[in-house]
Amino acid sequence: xxxxxxxxxxxxxxxxxxxxxxxxxxxxxxxxxxxxxxxxxxxxxxxxxxxxxxxxxxxxxxxxxxxxxxxxxxxxxxxxxxxxxxxxxxxxxxxxxxxxxxxxxxxxxxxxxxxxxxxxxxxxxxxxxxxxxxxxxxxxxxxxxxxxxxxxxxxxxxxxxxxxxxxxxxxxxxxxxxxxxxxxxxxxxxxxxxxxxxxxxxxxxxxxxxxxxxxxxxxxxxxxxxxxxxxxxxxxxxxxxxxxxxxxxxxxxxxxxxxxxxxxxxxxxxxxxxxxxxxxxxxxxxxxxxxxxxxx
Amino acid sequence: xxxxxxxxxxxxxxxxxxxxxxxxxxxxxxxxxxxxxxxxxxxxxxxxxxxxxxxxxxxxxxxxxxxxxxxxxxxxxxxxxxxxxxxxxxxxxxxxxxxxxxxxxxxxxxxxxxxxxxxxxxxxxxxxxxxxxxxxxxxxxxxxxxxxxxxxxxxxxxxxxxxxxxxxxxxxxxxxxxxxxxxxxxxxxxxxxxxxxxxxxxxxxxxxxxxxxxxxxxxxxxxxxxxxxxxxxxxxxxxxxxxxxxxxxxxxxxxxxxxxxxxxxxxxxxxxxxxxxxxxxxxxxxxxxxxxxxxxxxxxxxxxxxxxxxxxxxxxxxxxxxxxxxxxxxxxxxxxxxxxxxxxxxxxxxxxxxxxxxxxxxxxxxxxxxxxxxx
Amino acid sequence: xxxxxxxxxxxxxxxxxxxxxxxxxxxxxxxxxxxxxxxxxxxxxxxxxxxxxxxxxxxxxxxxxxxxxxxxxxxxxxxxxxxxxxxxxxxxxxxxxxxxxxxxxxxxxxxxxxxxxxxxxxxxxxxxxxxxxxxxxxxxxxxxxxxxxxxxxxxxxxxxxxxxxxxxxxxxxxxxxxxxxxxxxxxxxxxxxxxxxxxxxxxxxxxxxxxxxxxxxxxxxxxxxxxxxxxxxxxxxxxxxxxxxxxxxxxxxxxxxx
Numbered sequence: 001x002x003x004x005x006x007x008x009x010x011x012x013x014x015x016x017x018x019x020x021x022x023x024x025x026x027x028x029x030x031x032x033x034x035x036x037x038x039x040x041x042x043x044x045x046x047x048x049x050x051x052x053x054x055x056x057x058x059x060x061x062x063x064x065x066x067x068x069x070x071x072x073x074x075x076x077x078x079x080x081x082x083x084x085x086x087x088x089x090x091x092x093x094x095x096x097x098x099x100x101x102x103x104x105x106x107x108x109x110x111x112x113x114x115x116x117x118x119x120x121x122x123x124x125x126x127x128x129x130x131x132x133x134x135x136x137x138x139x140x141x142x143x144x145x146x147x148x149x150x151x152x153x154x155x156x157x158x159x160x161x162x163x164x165x166x167x168x169x170x171x172x173x174x175x176x177x178x179x180x181x182x183x184x185x186x187x188x189x190x191x192x193x194x195x196x197x198x199x200x201x202x203x204x205x206x207x208x209x210x211x212x213x214x215x216x217x218x219x220x221x222x223x224x225x226x227x228x229x230x231x232x233x234x235x236x237x238x239x240x241x242x243x244x245x246x247x248x249x250x251x252x253x254x255x256x257x258x259x260x261x262x263x264x265x266x267x268x269x270x271x272x273x274x275x276x277x278x279x280x281x282x283x284x285x286x287x288x289x290x291x292x293x294x295x296x
Numbered sequence: 297x298x299x300x301x302x303x304x305x306x307x308x309x310x311x312x313x314x315x316x317x318x319x320x321x322x323x324x325x326x327x328x329x330x331x332x333x334x335x336x337x338x339x340x341x342x343x344x345x346x347x348x349x350x351x352x353x354x355x356x357x358x359x360x361x362x363x364x365x366x367x368x369x370x371x372x373x374x375x376x377x378x379x380x381x382x383x384x385x386x387x388x389x390x391x392x393x394x395x396x397x398x399x400x401x402x403x404x405x406x407x408x409x410x411x412x413x414x415x416x417x418x419x420x421x422x423x424x425x426x427x428x429x430x431x432x433x434x435x436x437x438x439x440x441x442x443x444x445x446x447x448x449x450x451x452x453x454x455x456x457x458x459x460x461x462x463x464x465x466x467x468x469x470x471x472x473x474x475x476x477x478x479x480x481x482x483x484x485x486x487x488x489x490x491x492x493x494x495x496x497x498x499x500x501x502x503x504x505x506x507x508x509x510x511x512x513x514x515x516x517x518x519x520x521x522x523x524x525x526x527x528x529x530x531x532x533x534x535x536x537x538x539x540x541x542x543x544x545x546x547x548x549x550x551x552x553x554x555x556x557x558x559x560x561x562x563x564x565x566x567x568x569x570x571x572x573x574x575x576x577x578x579x580x581x582x583x584x585x586x587x588x589x590x591x592x593x594x595x596x597x598x599x600x601x602x603x604x605x606x607x608x609x610x611x612x613x614x615x616x617x618x619x620x621x622x623x624x625x626x627x628x629x630x631x632x633x634x635x636x637x638x639x640x641x642x643x644x645x646x647x648x649x650x651x652x653x654x655x656x657x658x659x660x661x662x663x664x665x666x667x668x669x670x671x
Numbered sequence: 672x673x674x675x676x677x678x679x680x681x682x683x684x685x686x687x688x689x690x691x692x693x694x695x696x697x698x699x700x701x702x703x704x705x706x707x708x709x710x711x712x713x714x715x716x717x718x719x720x721x722x723x724x725x726x727x728x729x730x731x732x733x734x735x736x737x738x739x740x741x742x743x744x745x746x747x748x749x750x751x752x753x754x755x756x757x758x759x760x761x762x763x764x765x766x767x768x769x770x771x772x773x774x775x776x777x778x779x780x781x782x783x784x785x786x787x788x789x790x791x792x793x794x795x796x797x798x799x800x801x802x803x804x805x806x807x808x809x810x811x812x813x814x815x816x817x818x819x820x821x822x823x824x825x826x827x828x829x830x831x832x833x834x835x836x837x838x839x840x841x842x843x844x845x846x847x848x849x850x851x852x853x854x855x856x857x858x859x860x861x862x863x864x865x866x867x868x869x870x871x872x873x874x875x876x877x878x879x880x881x882x883x884x885x886x887x888x889x890x891x892x893x894x895x896x897x898x899x900x901x902x903x904x905x906x907x908x909x910x911x912x913x914x915x916x917x918x919x920x921x922x923x924x925x926x927x928x929x
Binding site: 059064 | 719720723727847894
């Protein structure tokens with residue numbers, strides 16, 4: 001080997017060693033920074049107005065970028081099972097300020113801003129504000145009225161406003177009759193399991209967003225379970241009236257021939273009768289935990 | 297003044313002026329004194345351009361410069377002014393080779409750029425081929441080689457010449473033929489398909505020359521055409537200039553190399569410090585101070601008491617002595633008597649170079665005098 | 672006027688042979704490729720992202736070319752003295768300037784068209800189909816070209832009387848300022864001096880309103896662009912560009928070359 005080759009080899013080895021050091025150092029730095037971020041949740045975001053100024057004439061592209069960031073943020077939080085979605089609103093706020101026609105962002109925000117933790121951010125007011133902006137920029141998009149109605153109905157429990165939202169939406173051209181029906185039903189009954197079921201079902205069938213559909217599906221299961229429990233309780237009450245006794249378990253009711261089908265919840269676990277003979281989800285069912293929360 | 301006769305009618309000068317002026321636009325003053333005394337003017341002659349040119353219009357130079365001046369503002373807030381050309385007036389005759397001489401920064405390039413309308417004069421006018429320099433159409437009969445030419449890197453010599461040729465409204469075949477001819481003439485025939493960024497300085501200079509003469513202009517203006525060339529290149533450029541002269545074209549070029557000027561020019565103009573110091577044939581200029589005669593001689597025998605020897609300088613066996621012309625023959629006789637051998641007798645003429653240096657020194661002295669006086 | 676096409680053709684040829692152009696176009700095509708990737712990670716808006724990233728790339732790269740090459744058009748010729756031999760020909764100075772302008776605009780048109788083709792290919796590769804609203808990408812491209820022509824004119828104007836560095840700075844500055852011109856018009860404030868307000872509004876009309884040429888918001892979401900907008904923007908662009916070029920011609924005609 002001549003001089004030059006040796007020099008070359010030594011130099012190459014030094015470079016390699018240098019890069020290994022840099023790599024290790026970067027890992028340390030990443031760990032430090034991760035700890036830093038745990039302390040403060042604040043992502044460095046500028047105000048929407050500033051971002052709009054900074055974007056010159058490329059606002060739609062920046063809007064798409066912020067929407068992507070929102071999606072990544074949401075996905076990341078879900079993976080960590082972290083229910084603190086505080087930054088969701090600012091990200092969606094900026095994305096929709098930059099591109100007011102970003103329909104999917106409004107739709108996503110409607111569900112996940114207003115839904116209660118751990119599923120969403122629990123900020124129905126912000127969701128409503130977002131949708132109002134969406135309606136202003138896209139007055140022909142009737143689905144926003146549906147989303148708005150959902151927000152008022154499910155999370156703000158304001159049935160007057162909910163009904164009004166469905167009503168206004170139903171007047172736009174091309175809306176299915178579903179909107180009118182819901183408007184009337186909510187105006188008449190306020191909250192009811194049938195209405196809730198219908199609303200979640202329509203959302204599940206019509207939404208193009210995978211996350212929103214999955215969320216609707218979860219809610220559908222809960223509502224179905226509520227409906228099943230209500231039906232079971234009615235049957236149990238009937239039985240008590242007839243036999244002057246409280247049934248001890250579902251099997252008693254089944255043996256009496258009062259059940260038309262299998263009394264299992266949407267996850268496949270059979271219902272049970274708890275204390276006081278009231279129907280309950282099976283202790284082994286994953287739905288029980290949520291049912292317990294809602295009872296409180 | 298005089299009276300003139302045409303068609304057996306007599307015209308007064310004013311009437312004749314009016315008659316001539318009506319038939320064409322008068323751009324030039326004309327001098328009637330040349331026809332004064334001529335009693336018969338043929339009837340058609342007054343409308344005959346050629347006759348008028350010959351007899352009435354003043355002889356027109358190819359390039360005429362009148363009181364041309366150029367000032368540059370400089371310094372803080374551009375308040376001070378530097379005069380790069382002061383009140384230049386001269387003419388270049390048709391068919392002559394005229395050299396602008398001067399040290400760097402003297403104003404030669406400035407003059408040429410003013411003529412080509414690359415910069416604008418602060419005062420004065422100029423005409424080329426009778427048309428004012430404002431007239432861009434006149435450029436069709438002028439060729440120009442700029443100082444240190446540089447052309448489009450990515451084009452080949454052929455493409456560059458073709459590009460320039462298009463501005464002269466030549467038909468496509470004509471253009472192609474001319475370009476080929478030019479390339480051959482300047483010796484770039486073999487390199488014509490190579491991109492200019494690969495060219496040496498000498499080759500670029502030749503491309504520059506080619507584009508200057510390709511449209512067969514009547515007047516050719518060259519700014520430092522020999523700069524940066526090796527002796528072979530200089531020889532080639534000299535030959536081209538002589539060719540142009542043979543073809544009857546007017547050539548104006550600037551240089552600070554005196555030997556070139558001496559060899560090529562019919563007349564030279566010396567510019568130092570923005571002012572024209574002298575103008576005339578190279579020989580004329582230096583005749584100003586002939587300084588006598590110089591004898592070169594040898595002495596075979598021992599040096600006798602020759603009064604000549606006291607004034608002579610000696611190198612080896614040779615002696616060189618200078619004396620006024622009047623004393624020449626006495627000295628030669630003395631030498632003959634002393635048995636010396638005369639090698640040469642020559643007139644001491646200051647070369648153009650010495651004249652030049654003398655002018656530069658004079659200008660420098662004046663400039664420092666001005667500084668001292670604070671004006 | 673005959674000399675204008677000659678200068679234009681030469682400018683185009685020179686730009687094509689200069690490799691800087693290819694690097695920029697390559698960069699733009701890379702951005703378009705990246706758009707396909709971004710679409711994958713951003714749910715629900717792949718098509719939108721491809722169009723918006725593609726149009727952004729065309730616009731940004733085009734502006735870079737317009738400013739840097741636009742300034743170089745005249746200042747490079749002045750620096751390198753190629754201009755000297757040219758102006759000694761029977762060519763008027765304004766013919767030279769106009770020829771340079773046309774040559775660069777032609778170059779930009781070819782580049783922009785190539786990049787737009789890239790966008791269409793990217794759209795096809797994602798959806799295996801085009802939508803009827805995709806035609807409006809061409810409208811956006813046309814308006815971007817109008818904008819680029821105006822920027823070239825501005826670059827020419829500034830390079831005629833300042834150094835290349837300053838010319839680049841000024842042109843970029845006017846571009847950014849021009850984007851905010853429409854905002855200046857809506858400035859209002861109770862305590863602001865009415866005279867100052869009038870001045871600000873006046874400036875907002877004086878500046879080139881580049882927002883006139885921006886239809887990205889509509890095209891990205893597949894909406895149509897009203898024809899009135901297109902011909903009005905065309906007229907505005909032509910008028911403003913003519914004014915700027917005339918100014919440049921006047922300045923250049925009086926300029927003493929070194």
